[in-house]
Amino acid sequence: xxxxxxxxxxxxxxxxxxxxxxxxxxxxxxxxxxxxxxxxxxxxxxxxxxxxxxxxxxxxxxxxxxxxxxxxxxxxxxxxxxxxxxxxxxx
Amino acid sequence: xxxxxxxxxxxxxxxxxxxxxxxxxxxxxxxxxxxxxxxxxxxxxxxxxxxxxxxxxxxxxxxxxxxxxxxxxxxxxxxxxxxxxxxxxxxxxxxxxxxxxxxxxxxxxxxxxxxxxxxxxxxxxxxxxxxxxxxxxxxxxxxxxxxxxxxxxxxxxxxxxxxxxxxxxxxxxxxxxxxxxxxxxxxxxxxxxxxxxxxxxxxxxxxxxxxxxxxxxxxxxxxxxxxxxxxxxxxxxxxxxxxxxxxxxxxxxxxx
Numbered sequence: 001x002x003x004x005x006x007x008x009x010x011x012x013x014x015x016x017x018x019x020x021x022x023x024x025x026x027x028x029x030x031x032x033x034x035x036x037x038x039x040x041x042x043x044x045x046x047x048x049x050x051x052x053x054x055x056x057x058x059x060x061x062x063x064x065x066x067x068x069x070x071x072x073x074x075x076x077x078x079x080x081x082x083x084x085x086x087x088x089x090x091x
Numbered sequence: 092x093x094x095x096x097x098x099x100x101x102x103x104x105x106x107x108x109x110x111x112x113x114x115x116x117x118x119x120x121x122x123x124x125x126x127x128x129x130x131x132x133x134x135x136x137x138x139x140x141x142x143x144x145x146x147x148x149x150x151x152x153x154x155x156x157x158x159x160x161x162x163x164x165x166x167x168x169x170x171x172x173x174x175x176x177x178x179x180x181x182x183x184x185x186x187x188x189x190x191x192x193x194x195x196x197x198x199x200x201x202x203x204x205x206x207x208x209x210x211x212x213x214x215x216x217x218x219x220x221x222x223x224x225x226x227x228x229x230x231x232x233x234x235x236x237x238x239x240x241x242x243x244x245x246x247x248x249x250x251x252x253x254x255x256x257x258x259x260x261x262x263x264x265x266x267x268x269x270x271x272x273x274x275x276x277x278x279x280x281x282x283x284x285x286x287x288x289x290x291x292x293x294x295x296x297x298x299x300x301x302x303x304x305x306x307x308x309x310x311x312x313x314x315x316x317x318x319x320x321x322x323x324x325x326x327x328x329x330x331x332x333x334x335x336x337x338x339x340x341x342x343x344x345x346x347x
Contacts, residue, residue, distance in 0.1 A: 009141055010138045010139065010140075010141055011138070012141065012142070014141075028141050030139060030141075034148050034150060034183070035139060035183055036136075036179040036180070036181075036182035036183035037182075038175075038179060041175070043178045043179055043182050044182075045182065046182065061138065061179070062138065062139045062141065063136050063137060063138055063139060063179050063183060064136070064137070064139050064148065064149075064183060065134040065135070065136060065137075065148075065149050065150060065160065065162060065180075065183060065184070066134065066135050066136075066137045066149060067111040067112045067113070067114060067117075067120060067134065067135070067149060068110065068111060068112040068133060068134050068135025068137075068163055068165050
């Protein structure tokens, strides 16, 4: 049995003794059928949750559907390039 | 005569599609969706709050067996982000449908059509049924169609602006040139706007803000339902030509 592992879950530091995606979701009390999971930018299929072993330092995103809608700022971002310079307009 | 609305083998009951953002709560969302008669509801993909988790889930209220859940990539400003959200949405959801948004600018929320075209191409190849939110440009609509879009969703006016169809002539050209269905997305402010889009011959209208932001969202949802039905019927029935002068409707024969 390995000790605590440090992960990043939805942008926050997260320590766990769980080994797989399935166990991690269970620990967070999340129903797997209602979410999608990404580990280090790779989408993990639901069928693979039980067999997918997490590693120290893994970055995990757990997302679900919310009302939408437009105009909400995304909370995860990959790219750096943007067509519009948002600072142009000020606030 | 039957007037079925089918895209790639999927039959849609309603030509009014509803966004689920900006409602007070899930109850109001459901009541508005029901009043609208829509069977397509758009949703956004967001992080689960792992520290303060609400037990309620939108899908507990909007049953995916009853409604077609259309996830969007709202808020994505890059191709990479749009692809990432699309792939997550497919895994979280129940279908390959994606309402693709690649936003170009925060103030207008106009689409970045170059990014949109790239993302459409990639996602269509991955088997997605892509519904790209685009501007009212007939050429871009054709390019999106060629890239594999299942339909095109030109804006009537900026998202949430309620300005109605600012360029109905371009929408008409899109309708003439596009082979895929045309669904007006964004800009509808009130029932007459939705009606005009349908009278032009659009296949459907997607509305969020005009309903969610109305004083009485449930009442407006119902108004939109009737406007879309009336517009479709009028389009199929064929309007009369506009003339400058009067043409009497009552016969002159038999007058005293």
